Amino acid sequence: MAERVNRFAVGSGGWELASWYFMRLSGILLLGLALGHLVIMHVLHGVETIDSAFVLGRLANPVWQVYDWLLLTLALLHGFNGLRIIIDDYVHASAWRMTLQSIGYIAAFLAFVVGSVVIWAA
Amino acid sequence: MKVHFRIRRYDPEKAPKPYWQDFEVEVEPTDRVLDGLHYIKWYQDGTLTFRRSCGHGICGSDAMVINGRNRLACKALVKELGSRIVVEPLRGFRVIKDLVVDMEGFFAKYRAVKPYLITRSPEPEKEWIQSPEDRARFDDTTKCILCAACTTACPSFWANRDFIGPAAIVQAHRFIFDSRDEGAEERLAVLHSRDGVWRCRTVFNCVEACPRGIDVTRAIEEVKRLLLTRKL
Ligand code: SF4
Ligand code: FES
Numbered sequence: 001m002a003e004r005v006n007r008f009a010v011g012s013g014g015w016e017l018a019s020w021y022f023m024r025l026s027g028i029l030l031l032g033l034a035l036g037h038l039v040i041m042h043v044l045h046g047v048e049t050i051d052s053a054f055v056l057g058r059l060a061n062p063v064w065q066v067y068d069w070l071l072l073t074l075a076l077l078h079g080f081n082g083l084r085i086i087i088d089d090y091v092h093a094s095a096w097r098m099t100l101q102s103i104g105y106i107a108a109f110l111a112f113v114v115g116s117v118v119i120w121a122a
Numbered sequence: 123m124k125v126h127f128r129i130r131r132y133d134p135e136k137a138p139k140p141y142w143q144d145f146e147v148e149v150e151p152t153d154r155v156l157d158g159l160h161y162i163k164w165y166q167d168g169t170l171t172f173r174r175s176c177g178h179g180i181c182g183s184d185a186m187v188i189n190g191r192n193r194l195a196c197k198a199l200v201k202e203l204g205s206r207i208v209v210e211p212l213r214g215f216r217v218i219k220d221l222v223v224d225m226e227g228f229f230a231k232y233r234a235v236k237p238y239l240i241t242r243s244p245e246p247e248k249e250w251i252q253s254p255e256d257r258a259r260f261d262d263t264t265k266c267i268l269c270a271a272c273t274t275a276c277p278s279f280w281a282n283r284d285f286i287g288p289a290a291i292v293q294a295h296r297f298i299f300d301s302r303d304e305g306a307e308e309r310l311a312v313l314h315s316r317d318g319v320w321r322c323r324t325v326f327n328c329v330e331a332c333p334r335g336i337d338v339t340r341a342i343e344e345v346k347r348l349l350l351t352r353k354l
């Protein structure tokens with residue numbers, strides 16, 4: 001495989017730096033948020049006692065709304081950004097890469113909208 | 123002791139595909155893999171082609187895959203490997219012949235980070251002075267011999283040959299963190315590009331591969347942190 005060695009687009013890594021830093025910050029936050037979620041939903045309350053009334057009851061409290069929305073948004077961005085990086089690493093044909101990345105962006109956006117509507121409209 | 127060598131051969135002028143060839147060699151346990159290769163080349167098959175120069179782990183020309191790991195043939199002892207030794211060319215480079223790989227791209231990336239002292243201040247009367255503490259700051263990365271063991275052990279590089287790779291980052295680190303150097307901006311501009319340090323996924327293969335024991339991933343992370351703190 002020929003290596004293109006003179007194409008270092010100097011200084012175009014600002015986005016990558018932001019993404020790298022975001023992955024670390026969101027990783028730390030997600031650890032706390034996800035563990036908290038796990039404890040509430042599976043340790044303090046058994047799965048068998050959880051029904052829609054329980055979930056709606058929790059979401060009536062703005063604190064839990066913010067909590068769940070943060071968990072959703074960070075997990076979504078963290079996960080889809082990871083996917084973006086994997087596609088960037090392994091898919092080199094530009095048409096394929098553009099297609100897959102676009103699907104990723106659209107899927108992330110849709111999931112974000114649906115999730116946010118559920119949480120805030122509960 | 124008798125050692126069975128299994129070597130990945132390739133000669134595009136004779137056969138379009140690489141193939142395996144086996145050799146039985148009589149060596150001392152304290153011999154190096156390089157001695158075995160020499161024995162084969164000198165007494166069994168003169169067409170076996172590989173690079174080596176110093177024979178003492180300092181020129182960096184004989185990195186190859188030995189029993190699945192990147193090592194210098196001149197540093198890998200037979201007694202540490204046992205009686206079956208498998209030798210392949212470095213992964214991720216184009217093979218030219220047998221164990222000789224095309225390192226043009228590797229060195230182009232090395233040149234891209236400007237691996238020489240850059241100064242702008244007026245020259246001092248005598249030499250540029252540096253305190254022992256400042257010298258210690260980049261001591262680890264001065265040890266690099268450009269053998270390419272790290273870069274060719276890196277999955278990010280295998281997946282994307284445009285990635286500048288650990289070796290070039292180590293070389294850049296050696297000057298960026300040198301208190302006498304004033305060319306950090308130019309090097310950081312290259313490392314901050316899309317195919318620069320951000321392609322590193324912290325896999326740590328480079329650390330395991332480096333025959334000089336350099337903390338390669340630490341050097342890469344230090345460059346990332348420097349880029350981050352300059353931004354924040
Ligand atoms: S950092 Fe180590 S493995 Fe990489 S080129 Fe330098 S000496 Fe070889
Ligand atoms: S021959 Fe020089 S490093 Fe092995």
